[in-house]
Amino acid sequence: MRLATAEINLTALAHNLAQVKRFAPNSKIMAVLKANAYGHGLVKIAQHLNGADAFAVARIDEALALRAGGLTKPIVLLEGFFNKADLPILLANNFQTIVHDENQLSAIESAKLDAPITCWLKINTGMHRLGIAPEQFDAFYSRLKATPNAKSTINLMTHFSCADDTNNTKTSQQISMFDTLVSGINQAHCLSNSAGIIAWPTGHGDWVRPGLMLYGVSPMENCTGEQHQLKPVMRLTTKVIAVRDVAAHERVGYGGRWQSDEPTKLAVVAMGYGDGYPRHAKEGTPVMIAGQRYGIVGSVSMDMISIDIGSNGNNVKVGDEVIMWGPELPVEEIAECADTIPYELLCNITPRVSYEYQR
Ligand SMILES: *Cc1c(COP(=O)(O)O)cnc(C)c1O
Numbered sequence: 001m002r003l004a005t006a007e008i009n010l011t012a013l014a015h016n017l018a019q020v021k022r023f024a025p026n027s028k029i030m031a032v033l034k035a036n037a038y039g040h041g042l043v044k045i046a047q048h049l050n051g052a053d054a055f056a057v058a059r060i061d062e063a064l065a066l067r068a069g070g071l072t073k074p075i076v077l078l079e080g081f082f083n084k085a086d087l088p089i090l091l092a093n094n095f096q097t098i099v100h101d102e103n104q105l106s107a108i109e110s111a112k113l114d115a116p117i118t119c120w121l122k123i124n125t126g127m128h129r130l131g132i133a134p135e136q137f138d139a140f141y142s143r144l145k146a147t148p149n150a151k152s153t154i155n156l157m158t159h160f161s162c163a164d165d166t167n168n169t170k171t172s173q174q175i176s177m178f179d180t181l182v183s184g185i186n187q188a189h190c191l192s193n194s195a196g197i198i199a200w201p202t203g204h205g206d207w208v209r210p211g212l213m214l215y216g217v218s219p220m221e222n223c224t225g226e227q228h229q230l231k232p233v234m235r236l237t238t239k240v241i242a243v244r245d246v247a248a249h250e251r252v253g254y255g256g257r258w259q260s261d262e263p264t265k266l267a268v269v270a271m272g273y274g275d276g277y278p279r280h281a282k283e284g285t286p287v288m289i290a291g292q293r294y295g296i297v298g299s300v301s302m303d304m305i306s307i308d309i310g311s312n313g314n315n316v317k318v319g320d321e322v323i324m325w326g327p328e329l330p331v332e333e334i335a336e337c338a339d340t341i342p343y344e345l346l347c348n349i350t351p352r353v354s355y356e357y358q359r
Pocket of ligand 1: 066
């Protein structure tokens with residue numbers, strides 16, 4: 001019996017890429033594939049994003065895995081390189097690097113390279129994570145221009161901290177700080193993640209960097225992908241492995257945290273935090289069996305979760321499919337029930353889950 005399974009809908013993926021283009025028709029697309037393509041499978045997802053202009057990852061190993069998988073598009077390292085010795089690897093594999101600090105810049109300047117590397121100069125406009133200060137921009141830009149180790153096309157980049165909140169003026173401030181700083185410099189601009197693409201058209205620039213929205217999930221507060229005409233790519237399913245009766249006031253699961261006031265039936269499903277399902281999902285977090293919603297009860301354990309299916313059992317039986325999240329049950333809603341964000345749920349899928357790619 002096929003238990004925990006992530007069905008990956010490649011038609012939905014293609015639809016979402018097209019939807020990014022509708023949001024940002026004048027921008028090139030750097031598809032963000034870090035963290036195993038947000039848990040969807042790095043190489044498989046990349047193979048089905050032919051319409052993207054480049055890929056972006058967070059670690060060199062992720063970029064090397066894409067090359068090993070036969071992918072030939074440019075790959076941008078979103079945090080750059082961490083060691084000067086990596087520069088020849090970047091060059092040999094056509095990896096492009098972010099430059100966000102003095103260490104990286106001086107490593108590039110002092111390296112002995114056979115050819116120049118494509119650089120993306122990252123400016124901190126208010127996220128305060130990576131990036132040079134605005135007042136360092138002129139010096140960094142002219143040093144990159146001057147070194148033969150960097151291509152003369154130097155892309156300019158920043159990252160938003162609050163773009164998921166349309167009422168927050170921070171994003172407009174970041175856009176105008178960036179625009180002012182780089183005005184008059186004829187280089188490509190790259191600002192927006194998914195939330196920027198969806199909500200801040202003045203920040204689209206020459207390149208956009210969609211991650212979450214490619215997978216059909218909304219980055220916006222209190223939204224689902226459907227509201228932006230996105231289609232969820234992943235459906236996480238499993239099976240019912242037992243159906244049991246419990247009497248009133250019998251305590252269910254580890255720590256006996258849950259009991260029913262009335263006799264009821266429970267369906268035990270083969271899914272737990274060992275598959276990446278959030279252990280902190282609270283009582284009542286929905287699952288779907290045969291088109292109907294039911295709530296989880298008791299503690300999520302490593303391999304199993306109990307579902308209250310009501311005293312008549314609603315004809316639920318062993319072997320029935322259970323949807324944990326997917327097009328019918330937004331992962332955004334499950335994230336809310338577990339006090340987290342959909343990004344984390346998708347990334348947390350463990351190797352025990354089998355993947356099925358479908359057109
Ligand atoms: C992860 C990441 C993105 C993609 O963000 P989403 O919210 O998933 O679209 C874009 N840019 C940078 C620098 C990132 O680290």
